[in-house]
Amino acid sequence: MSEIRSRVSLHVGKAGNIPAEIVTFKEFKEGNEHIAVIFKRADLEQDAPLVRIHSECLTGDVFHSSRCDCGDQLDETIERMAENGGIILYMRQEGRGIGLYNKLDAYVLQSEGMNTYQANKALGFGEDLRQYGDAVHMLKALNVSSLQLVTNNPRKIKAVAAEFNLVSDQRTGTFIKKDNLGYLQTKSAHGQHMLCKHDLTDDTAQDQDIATERAAS
Numbered sequence: 339m340s341e342i343r344s345r346v347s348l349h350v351g352k353a354g355n356i357p358a359e360i361v362t363f364k365e366f367k368e369g370n371e372h373i374a375v376i377f378k379r380a381d382l383e384q385d386a387p388l389v390r391i392h393s394e395c396l397t398g399d400v401f402h403s404s405r406c407d408c409g410d411q412l413d414e415t416i417e418r419m420a421e422n423g424g425i426i427l428y429m430r431q432e433g434r435g436i437g438l439y440n441k442l443d444a445y446v447l448q449s450e451g452m453n454t455y456q457a458n459k460a461l462g463f464g465e466d467l468r469q470y471g472d473a474v475h476m477l478k479a480l481n482v483s484s485l486q487l488v489t490n491n492p493r494k495i496k497a498v499a500a501e502f503n504l505v506s507d508q509r510t511g512t513f514i515k516k517d518n519l520g521y522l523q524t525k526s527a528h529g530q531h532m533l534c535k536h537d538l539t540d541d542t543a544q545d546q547d548i549a550t551e552r553a554a555s
């Protein structure tokens with residue numbers, strides 16, 4: 339069982355102007371430095387705060403890589419929580435738990451034609467190594483008992499619903515970029531992620547790409 343170690347105030351978001359607190363914890367089994375980023379003191383002042391369990395993605399979250407949608411999901415969540423309050427559990431589970439270097443090896447295999455799950459298996463890993471026990475401990479350390487979960491991943495919903503009063507589950511946007519359509523289609527078809535199927539048709543995606551390019555120029 340984790341306990342809170344420290345609670346630090348700061349400002350976050352693209353312009354660094356959104357007040358938040360970072361909470362650190364004691365005693366994670368695997369020694370990972372997971373953190374909670376809390377908006378509007380939602381753990382202390384809301385009955386059923388918005389919660390997102392976000393898995394680390396250095397390439398997406400920091401460098402906004404075109405291969406995935408992680409950075410966009412994170413930015414969208416920060417905006418949503420800046421307004422409504424909420425808790426982001428930022429889990430150091432890079433590459434769905436296989437780590438950064440292995441994820442980059444998996445990218446090489448995907449460039450050669452494998453999909454995201456096949457690449458994991460070809461490297462000798464399961465499709466998704468993530469467990470959610472640490473996330474559960476973090477929420478319990480924050481005294482959260484009811485929550486609204488922001489995710490498209492049914493495994494996260496199941497893990498949370500088993501331990502907490504899950505008031506609602508809410509989707510993130512479907513963020514299509516030039517290089518991530520196949521990746522998102524595979525997550526939807528094979529991983530049962532609840533992405534907007536209409537957005538994932540090749541035609542709609544192409545229209546969105548063009549619209550994005552127009553907006554950017």
Ligand SMILES: Nc1nc2c(ncn2[C@@H]2O[C@H](COP(=O)(O)OP(=O)(O)OP(=O)(O)O)[C@@H](O)[C@H]2O)c(=O)[nH]1
Pocket residue numbers: 391392393394395396406408411431432433434435436440441444445448454458488489490491494510525531
């Ligand atoms: N192994 C592997 N990991 C990836 C790949 N692309 C993204 N990731 C990692 O996948 C994790 C994010 O998982 P996703 O499947 O995108 O989404 P999710 O967290 O399960 O679901 P949401 O809550 O809806 O975002 C991050 O840790 C990324 O680093 C890939 O091709 N291979």
Ligand SMILES: [Zn+2]
Pocket residue numbers: 395397398399406407408409
């Ligand atoms: Zn990513």
